[in-house]
Amino acid sequence: MSQEVLSEYNSLRKLSDMRFPSEWFPEARQMQRKIYLHVGPTNSGKTYRAIQRLQSAESGIYCGPLRLLAHEIYDKMNQQGIQCNLLTGEERREVSPTAPLTSSTVEMANLAKPLEVAVLDEIQMISDPHRGWAWTQALLGLKAKEIHLCGEQSAVPLIKKLCESLGEQVIVNEYERLTPVALSSSSLNGNWKNVRKGDCVVAFSRNSIFDIKKKIEKETGLQCAVAYGGLPPESRSQQAKIFNDPTSPVKVLVASDAVGMGLNLNIKRVVFSTVQKFDGREFRYMHIPQLKQIAGRAGRFGTTYASGEVTTFFNKDLAYVDKCLESPIIPLELAGLQPTVDIVEVFALQMPNETYSSVLQKFEDLASLNGNYFLCNFKDQKRIAEVIESIKLPLRDRYQFVTAPVSTRNEETLNAVQEMAKIHSNNKVLELPELVQLPNSQMVDVGSLSYLETAHKKIMLYMWLR
Missing domain, CATH: 3.40.50.300 (P-loop containing nucleotide triphosphate hydrolases)
Known part of the structure; x- marks a missing residue:
């Protein structure tokens, strides 16, 4: 291996070093946060307790795994007279610019805003091979005085290890099922x-x-x-x-x-x-x-x-x-990570002639992680990158398309993301009716239902990319 090639290799290894993700969030590291871990089986009241604390907070955020759950908390808070905004990848509802609370999907969590209380639901999903990075990012980066984590008991050892590496203490509250x-x-x-x-x-x-x-x-x-x-x-x-x-x-x-x-x-x-x-x-x-x-x-x-x-x-x-x-509880071992757009951008600059999917592959091959983390699966991102590879886009825009919630097993949604990338590249406007044509007749059979579900996926993707 020549000195030049070795130097390039070492440079790429350094840029793909993800062993210290806590350092990505210096403002959160300067805080002395209190971490509460509420764990127990389904129907044990663990999330209820955390939400009760959120209701009394002067400022706070709920971070959930599903748009459905974010909507549920948004509705519940506002029905009780507590102003709460909604933020998901597809939808933003602002009750008031000064609303003390926000209910969001975990990927959309605002890590820049100082808060009194944050609730991070279904914390065991921190080990999910596709979405685990979002829970890790929220745990490491939320600037909240109190962070309430809710989920399964399997998460306790891993969360303790992660928080120990942050110099933050975890208070574990265990709950029993309320009904047999x-x-x-x-x-x-x-x-x-x-x-x-x-x-x-x-x-x-x-x-x-x-x-x-x-x-x-x-x-x-x-x-x-x-x-x-x-x-x-x-x-x-x-x-x-x-x-x-x-x-x-x-x-x-x-x-x-x-x-x-x-x-x-x-x-x-x-x-x-x-x-x-x-x-x-x-x-x-x-x-x-x-x-x-x-x-x-x-x-x-x-x-x-x-x-x-x-x-x-x-x-x-x-x-x-x-x-x-x-069966006994199986403890989680690793938390997911995903490189930020800044990390990917600097890494890609070292390989100006490589395709974006190749950049992702090389990052995956070279990434260094410590024993508590794993790199979330790049498979879907690489597939989307291949679909839009020939379209001229700035790297940051390409990153947005590649990390969009696209069902890569559905060819129609892949075609839709390709079409939207082309429209964006040409600086044109795509109206929703041009992307999705809904039939006038009432749909009743399973084949028609499949068509409508795909149409819904396209509409959600359109809203997410707006």
Whole structure:
């Protein structure tokens, strides 16, 4: 290796050094923040306690994993007469420029504003391979006197290690479940006739959900609501509302694993139609924490039911659910990181002739991290970078497009981001009706629903990039 090549290599290694991410936020390091960690199972009141503290704060922010949750806190605060603004990637609602509180999705958390209280919900997602960086960034960078972290007990050792490296003490508050939940002694024996009012049947694909809904309604005469990840948050919320309403004819919910987070549901019994799901390559058993979280939705405190049940459609799956419910907590080991636009920009300047996707690949190959962190998966970013590679854009604009919430498994949304990048590059204006043409006729079949879901994804992407 020549001296010139070695020098370039060492320079790139230095620029991709991410071993000390706490140093990215010097103003937060100058504060003596108090960190409170509220942990416990689903339905233990941990988030409720943190929100209570936020309500009494002179200034504060709620950071959640879903737009649905950000909306819920925004509505709750304003209904109680506490002014609260809303900030998500797709939407900004300003009740007042002087509102003391903001409810946001975690990626949109304002790290520049000094605050009294910050609530960071679902802290265990700090280890998520795709989005974990946003929780890490918020934990390291929020300029709040008090930070309340809410989530699963599995996060305790990792959060303690991270805060120890910051020189900040963590006060851990542990919570017990408010209502009991138990595994049923028998399954539905493979018969949808055994579905009862108050059941939530869990499946893992849209086609399965609608197929099960159709069978339940035919076999039992009970009407079903549906909830799954591809359904817009507003529609999921509406479906939850009609299921929860005791005067509604809808008595059963058929849902995907999206039911595990973000909806308050009046569920008596959770029924797993299967305990295996397709991960993009093969069918695998559900991860234990995920199954526990979904099972914990049964018999929530404050709903109609004082206790909850969990069962399966087939007898053969009961043993796996039992094993998961009885399994010990698996501690998280690493927190996600993602380079800031400033870091990527300086790194890219060393390779002016490389494509942006190649820059990302080299950064991923060379990045140095310490033992508490991992680099969040660049796979989706590299895919988007390839799609817009030929379009002339400043690096910072390219970074915005590449980090946009694009479903890379959907070719239509990839085409949409490419079209928007071209319009932006040519300094033109793209009106929403040019991007999405909605049909006039009422849509009822699953194929039409797929079209509408994709249209919604495009609209959300358009709003995020505005």
